Amino acid sequence: MMQHTSVRNFTDEKIPVDILKTIIEAGRAASTWKNFQSYSIINISNEVTKQKIYDLQPQKSIKGASNFLVFVGDLNRAEKAVKLHTDVFYPEGIENLLISSVDASLVAQNTLLAAESLGYGGVIVGLIRDQATELSALLNLPDYTYPLFGLALGVPARQNDVKPRLPYEAVVFDETYKVQETKVIQDYDQMQAEFSGERRLGTDWSERIVAQFGTPSQTATLENLQAKGLMK
Ligand SMILES: Cc1cc2nc3c(=O)[nH]c(=O)nc-3n(C[C@H](O)[C@H](O)[C@H](O)COP(=O)(O)O)c2cc1C
Structure with missing residues (x-):
């Protein structure tokens, strides 16, 4: 887990279908709010569809990935469950959005870690939300669903250095919150600049x-x- 780095460049090698399924099943073992599992995953391996998503959001990881998994916050199944018992359904609002977004995120992070544990790599692509409407149409997303982010997975073309995080003490506090001095930010700017070097x-x-x-x-x-139908 401490060796994680996002991978944006992949070889042409594909992840075998059965291995990808195992990776995603490991992902799906994540905790989920009240066991609701308020997410879906669209597995895109088709080059034409990858190209269409790339045309919407031109990031090379999308086109180069063996599989581009779109994580979808999903209350569409919830509607069906609710309608078994009552005619009213209230999917809107921030709390419901957090439920589905957190569920999907936990599965995605588990999925990425499982892939990395087998020597594959990947990157989460959140900027697909800039084209949420177009992407929803492309993937036939129904009411009460939304694209949260993509996860590009494949065989890494090269190994990146591990990116330094903020210092432990700037993020993890004993007992109560500790507001940070601006210097923490300036020091991390410096640390990031040194880490990036030529690639700044x-x-x-x-x-x-x-x-x-x-x-x-x-x-x-x-x-x-x-x-x-998820926000007023
Ligand atoms: C929710 C989310 C959305 C992200 N969206 C993008 C993206 O659109 N494009 C991209 O290249 N990286 C994206 N990333 C990857 C981050 O840039 C990366 O995780 C961060 O810079 C830390 O680097 P590392 O993963 O190599 O340690 C995203 C990460 C997260 C968690």
């Missing part, structure tokens, strides 16, 4: 946070959730 993206770690949280968030996710 030209921006500091903290500047990349500005691009996310210093600007209004994209609206594609909300619009798609509203269209699918």
